[in-house]
Amino acid sequence: RGFEFVVGKNISIEDDLRRRDLTINAMAQNVKTKKIIDPYGGRKDLRNKTLRHVSEAFAEDPVRILRLARFSARYVDFSIAPETIELAQKLVNIGEVKHLSTARVWIEISRSLKERRPSKFFVFLQSIKALEDISPLLINLPKKNMQFSWNFLDSTEKKFSYQQQFCILLTIIIFELYIYNLQ
Secondary structure (H helix, E strand, O other): OOOOOOOOOOOOHHHHHHOOOEHHHOOEEOOOOOOEEOOOOHHHHHHHOEEOEOOHHHHHOOHHHHHHHHHHHHOOOOEEOHHHHHHHHHHHHOOHHHHOOHHHHHHHHHHHOOOOOHHHHHHHHHHOOOHHHHOHHHOOOOHHHHHHHHHHHHHOOOOOOHHHHHHHHHHHHHHHHHHHHHO
């Protein structure tokens, strides 16, 4: 909701790519010439291992914040561009994340549990305070306690299915709440 979806022959490939979330996803290839179309620097960001939003269109769908977090969990040696962090933080501050459906949140969480380092998903969301909007149970939990939990979650990736990892995640959250309340 909140944005217009336009299709048609008069839409250029560059206009289409501008609507993508990240520069690394905003590249195309001409099927006839095999030439790469990269108007937003996706190849450079791939070389530099940087996750960067393409344009302000990123702000039209707050799910893109979750996708950004998931990509950081997948591409563990990539960093997020400061201006992209700033934009994500702005979206959190104006309450956009609060409007995400639980189904969309669940899809991204379940996908993140399949990535190389699921903790990076949660750590990024925690760093921009989006985790509070996604899971109010986590408000005010000490970051040092949660870091132990995220590291534990990473260590489970090869041993458990993502459904089992989700159960572990819920157990971790309950444990953290219990410990926090004891303190």
